[in-house]
Amino acid sequence: MNNKIKYIIIGIVVVIVIVAGVSYYIAVAESHFGFPSKATMKSDTGNSYNMSKIIAGGPQTNITKAEKVYYNLSSSASIIMVQGDTNSSKIASGLYKLIIGEVDSSSGTYFKQNDSYNGFKYSIFNASFGKDAIGYKSNMIFMITFYGNYSNSTMAKVAESNMASMSSFF
Secondary structure: OOHHHHHHHHHHHHHHHHHHOOOEEEEOOOOOOOOOOHHHHHHHHOOOOEEEEEEEOOOEOOEEEEEEEEEEEEOOEEEEEEEEEEOOHHHHHHHHHHHHHHHHHOOOEEEEEEEEEOOEEEEEEEEOOEEEEEEEEOOEEEEEEEEOOOOHHHHHHHHHHHHHHHHHHO
């Protein structure tokens, strides 16, 4: 695994959350940003997750709102979702293209590449920095990181549930 690329991607995700954040809160209730519920995650993966979230407020430069949710199963299996609302579709598209460019440069393999679902353009990939899904629709953007042994079909179900949840919120 190329640590440089891994740190670039982690940095981008952290920047999205930090730049948008005025204050952080930890809560265990269901999200109010449009994340899949624990019941949906159990249906998609077959596992019961603990759910915790960090809410980042806004607005900040180019980001009006962002949140991160952790779906924790065990120390070896979890899913992290980050959702953001940007100031324009150009910014969301640019962030998407930046990540896809990193996947391409690391010779990553795609399960889905530039696919569409519910109005979102998204990709699911396995790259040197991990198994991830990223997508955007208009000014909304998301990234999902899968830690553990998740099949391609499970990652697709989780990504599609995330996009459906985001669409119902925005």
